[in-house]
Amino acid sequence: MAYRKDNLRTVKQAYTEKRARALGIARARLAELHRTIPELCEIDSALAETGMKLVNAITAGAEGITERVAAIRAENEELQEARAATLRFYGYSADYTDVHYECEDCKDTGYVGTAMCACMKRALSLLSLESAGLAPLARTQRFDTFSLDYYQGDDRLTMQANLEIAKRYAASFTPASESLLFLGKTGLGKTHLSTSIAVEVIDKGYDVVYASAPTLFLSLEAQKFGRDSDIHIEEAEDADLLILDDLGTENPSPLHVNFLYRLVNTRMVSGKATIINTNLTVRELRERYTDRVASRLLGEYLVLGFVGKDVRMQKIGT
Template identity: 25%
Template sequence: MSTKTPSHVLLEHYLKTLKLPSVLREHRKMASVCQAERADYSTYLLRLIEQEIHDREQRAAERRLKSARFPVVKTLDSFRFEEQPSINQPLVRELAHGEFIKERENVLLIGNSGTGKTHLATALAFAACQMGFKVRFFGVTALVTQLLERREERQLDRFFKQLERSDLLVLDELGYVPFSKLGAELLFEVVSRAYERTSVVVTTNLPFESWTEVLGSQRLTGALLDRLTHRVHILEANGESFRLQDSLRRRGQRQKTKKP
């Protein structure tokens, strides 16, 4: 068992003070490796700093992914584009590079239930996390409920400020549940505050002309759409439901298995 010298103890104290955990963890092992390879001091220092930077980036990516609060992590690699030919795959691939976030542009995914809109929205948001963007994912109904609760608790301004620190907001499944007047107004406030500051991805099963059924006010709907569609990329998903296709596929497999 090696005994630490006073200089080692002091070095490790300074590394803790400077918050360099990877250097603290690796410096003795790296010294042995570099000594065996006859590497110079610059190489030794370079390798330690590279390790520290790599580990910091990894921890930051993990924090971004956790704070995004995805219900399930999805990627573009697992999306079956061949079964949804109505979706503009080149545009999706382009959006995955994240330029729309830098330009403060929005994305609307519109189409039938079960066609992969949430999958695509999550995949674009996951790619954004990997590129260093701050992301928050919300089911729209859950977001409105949270907004109403924060208002009741007098914490609404604090919540809005938290949202404003995001680079990308995902609002999933607009159109399944109509909102109260106050709920619709609070949702509009989220979109209004994000306008030209934070990119927004919205998934919906409703065409624009039907949004009033959910928001309750033609005036409010018009104002919200005006902000969302000012600088927007629209993706339409008009194919059959993945869930229906998977169900039919499983049924067919079971029937084949039962045949003598």
């Protein structure tokens, strides 16, 4: 899995701290109660002794081992009950001095055996959405919030097919998946479906970069002049999946056109998938981004046409 390395490091660090905190709290509570409740001290020493006794009972030979072990077990249980009763007597819950992990499955290590725990996968996904630039969109733009009710007649059939292709694409994604070009007027769900795909792809552990074309081009210029930028061009080049949104909303300079051509080629050559969204028609795409770029996209990408009436407007109207 190609989790972005610094994200994995950040999450692992957070888990180490979280676990240390949980252990520290339990230790501090125990120390405090041992200081203030002498009975508890005695019970805990006795409990520690039963551990030793158990070892001795087992190593003392086969004869009578079952009885010996059973006796110690019983003693241990009694002590545990006494301990719980003592804690309750002083107004604490029976598990007050236990370590309270956020996740009992992995005890805040992030791993169950050698497998990554579900809680850590979730934490990593959230962080990846953040660093992919998708956190705000991902809250509302998911497959399960994409409705076909906004499209009528043949448009609905077309959009149903698009939705199915997008779902299948996300479910079977690998960086070697084909690239997609979403064409269509504004408000028809291009960004929504791209985000839906991204969320699932991130959940699978892939590294996704989402960038609007204007932001990417601004970042390109900033980087050229050594300034800090929102999007790091190398990350856009290297991501397992790059989503380039809103191509055509800016007025491209020859520099932009060249950069886009190189970006598309670099990713194609390294066998990495890209999703490009544009409000431009095929003709406008050729005019603004040259034949060379348009042919690449139209020839090598799977082209999905988005049709219907502006969903944003429909939503306002209802």
